[in-house]
Amino acid sequence: MILLWLVIILMAGGIAAWIAAKWNVMAARWISLIATLVDFVLAIIIWVEHPSGITLGANAPWLVDFRWNWIPSFGISFHMAIDGLSLLLVLLTMFIGVLSVLTSWTEIEYRAGFFHFNLLWILAGITGVFLSLDLFMFYFFWEVMLIPMYFLIGIWGHENRIYASFKFFIFTQASSLFMLVAIVALYFIHGKNTGVYTFDYLQLLGTALPPAAEMWLMFGFLIAFVVKLPIVPLHNWLPDAHTEAPTAGSVVLAALLLKTGAYGILRFVIPLFPNAVRDFQVPGMILGAIGIIYGAILAFAQTDFKRLVAYTSVNHMGFVMLGAFALNELALQGVVMQMLCHGISTGALFILVGALYERIHTRDLNKMGGFWDQIPRMGGVGLVFALASLGLPGLGNFIAEFLILAGSYMANNWVTAVATLGLVASTIYSLRIMARVFYGRKPKIEKHIPDFNVREMIIMGSLIAAIVWLGVFPHPVLDTSRPAINNIINTTSQSSSMSNLKKPLLPVKTGTTVQLAGKSEKGGAR
């Protein structure tokens, strides 16, 4: 039931905030803050109770399971469950949720009630996506998070908001229709094979599929997820949507919405279509490497601060794609870290951009410079997250990228060597942020800019604490996700033995190399 509450509290909180705003705007803010805080606490409680992802059953990695037959005649059930992977992402959702309510505290004046309703419903949709184990339900929540986001961009966005919101909607909606078709096809194929027509994820796992069909269905799912991720050349909605959205919208987009794409690949694409994924491994990794380099080059060229940060997401999500298709524990654990760390670091950068925009009413880098002496706190915070963005050791992003690259090196040397060049590229654009905003000569407009206030320092302080913690002592996070990740790898290795493919996931070298299969079985049995 606790899982259901996570979603219900957000949805109810959103409605309550909308109604409350009719008589008091501050009440709407407080209701939203309390709703997200309560959910955050609930998520922490789940985590504390299952610190290292201890499993319910012997073979399943699920920590909490909730099932209710919704439409039995179609095989649709209301099935929510949480494992280490989704737990971490729910934690991130609630953490970012609290901060995005806080960051909109003074920014949003116009129709604040409806704004908070949308914000909380997006969070609810995202939470639902992370928790659903029924494909029908999953699709339902996938759409729930889309529409309020459309409103968020379209109503509270910047100058070009209508264009951006349409673009965002069309890209994501069109791509998710492919997924809908694939879901229905999978439903019928499974039904025809076994006589059981169901949308239940656990039952659909291991559906025997003819190779061609498996490849097509995989593409159906993948296209929805890589548009969200996003992957070059399907990334074009992102810079517009991120740039035009209000701060909280950008934060939620970058920190959470993109992660649903990554989560979808890990949760659905790899386990449901392991053979097709393995065949698509090298192209998948190449797409990741392209995203890394291309995103960085574009980020470097931007003169709009927010757009620059937006393109860094393309760069960082390339790592996710690369790691996901490397298909080994090292890389996949790196992907989990990358999802969390990118959520924190890019979220922080967007909050910084938003705060700066609130003060100087421009995002144009050409009109900035030399702000360090006026706003040293903002400068320090900016420095920390620019460094996180370039993958400085000691901050979480380094561990994420190092694990991904080390793991993907095992899967493919050359693609990884090219992707590693992204480290140089990300250095260039990250340092450019500091150079253009905080260092150098001041622009002519002499004007007093207030530094971060207490509320903003609380937001930033907690983000810095989180990113340092992930960089110095990531054990709790990695322990939590390990069973889930091993379970994902198991599904791919099992199916390889079923289809008599003798190709091992890792090129196993003389004795010293990691024996992945053996390790993951052990992890799964715990």
Next chain:
Amino acid sequence: MLDLLWIVPALPFLGFLILALFGARMPGKAAAAVGVASAGLSALITILIGISFISSPPQGRVYIQTLWEWFNVAGMNPSIALRLDPVSLTFIFVITFVGFLIHLYSVEYMEGEEGYSRFFAYMNLFVGSMLMLVLGDNLILLYLGWEGVGLCSYLLIGFWYKDPENGYAARKAFIVTRVGDTAMAIGLFILFTELGTLNIGKILEQAPLNWAVGSSLPVLTAALLLGGAVGKSAQLPLQTWLPDAMAGPTPVSALIHAATMVTAGVYLIARMHVIFTLAPVILTIVGVVGALTLLIAGFSALTQSDIKRVLAYSTISQIGYMFLALGVGAWSAGIFHFMIHAFFKALLFLGSGVIILALHHEQNMFKMGGVKNMLPVTFWTFIIGSASLVALPLITGGFYSKDLILFYAFSGERANHWLYAAGLLGAFITALYTTRMVVITFFGEAKTHLHRKPTWIMEVPLIVLAVLSTFGGFIELPDTLGHLTLFSGFIQTILPANSAEGAGISTELILQIVAAVTVILGIFIAYLFYYKNPEKVASFRWSSFGNTLHNYWKKGWGFDWLYDKLIVTPVVWIAEVNKSDFIDLIYTFIAWINRVFNRAFSFTQSGRVRWYAMGIALGAIITLTIAVFL
């Protein structure tokens, strides 16, 4: 005593934390006190640890202190663990002790600057990171320190952030070294994939068991690690960032860009010596890189007018000697030269800092002159440092360390006469440019007046370093002069010794005499040209050939120009051209096509019946035609 090791890096990190969080609200004196005290205490504990380590060495001469496990994924389980052995002990001694002296010096040098506490925060962070680099017991932790010092270097070069040129120099340093770091990262991936560990001890143990000498994997790995080393140590082809790095405050140049960080590459190669021994080709390349770099940088030093740039090129050149030493397998000689160089080069930078400050931030040597009488302490210590740099025979530390390198290059196991010749020529050039610098700066007419005099805070570090750069050399004496091997004996418990069998005392004596004559000749010629007959130099310098050569050398042999044309300009051009992302055109096109169709179809919805009737008739005719004829 050894279990206090963790405090050595912890103190500077603590200092950084205090200054970063509360520095802005602290009075300047308190901030300086925190910065200096953390470095000083760290140095004190290092000395205590050193005494205990030498008097009662731990088993195997390696002491490992594990603090906590960093992360553990699929067999990759680096710990936050410190590894103390003779090599890392030498390094942490230099880092903390020289670091402390420079912190002390900075108290006065940076006085009254904006961001006084920020300066000490960055300096403390640097010392902590550098200590992690040399103490890390696995390569990921080493990489943490490696990137950490790169960051501090960036922050401190760009310390005076209001001038965009400083920012440019800072970014250049970070990005160029990051190119090397990326190569090194790939090297780490290979090591982990092939050997299943990144623990330094285990790599040294596993690599010879798994890899044959000269096989492709160790060669590739060693080449990639060398890529990291040349980046950080400013060797060919990644040396271009160091001269520009002089934009930072002078204490920064002394500590980071002379004494410690830039020698990290030497440390890495010495640390991974097993891998390099398995790849003899790459080890030879290390020597060649060193030889080429020391010559190129030496010639460039000869043409600079900014005193700090002379010292910067000199640093590149001296690190070239260290690389040359590593390349001929003279591991302990390389480390020895690192230590002596750290003393005298820090001394020279600090000395030049005193002059720069005294002359109102004037860095051009040709506008100085006659400083000898204005700043006597600085003059004499600077002379001592310069003597060590040119390796003046018998009485300087630099003589003993450089002599050892030349000796092994000539008669060691991996002797190479070309490398020896390069080293000897380098010694000659060193004598030339050093004498030139001293003559122009200190002698002749005073061209400017004294702005302020240094107090003891700046002079004590100079004196201490002068003593060290002279007497530091006496712990390692060649066979011809008493045969004392305190240092190499200490280092060789952990790094392989280089035997120079077949080279008798007579060879050694001849080599020393040759080196001594070369150096003295160099000084004499420079004295003749720059002191006695400066007009002759000037006439050559302004001749068309001389001018071309001068400008070419002064600009660092055109490497900047080459990289700019080859890499920077094309990348920036592509980025600029593609600023609005050409892929977006595809989608804009789709949208446009839709709009065109929309307009076309809405045009047909005119509401006029005759148009509709005609449409129906036309459609019927076309359909019928198709049906009939096909």
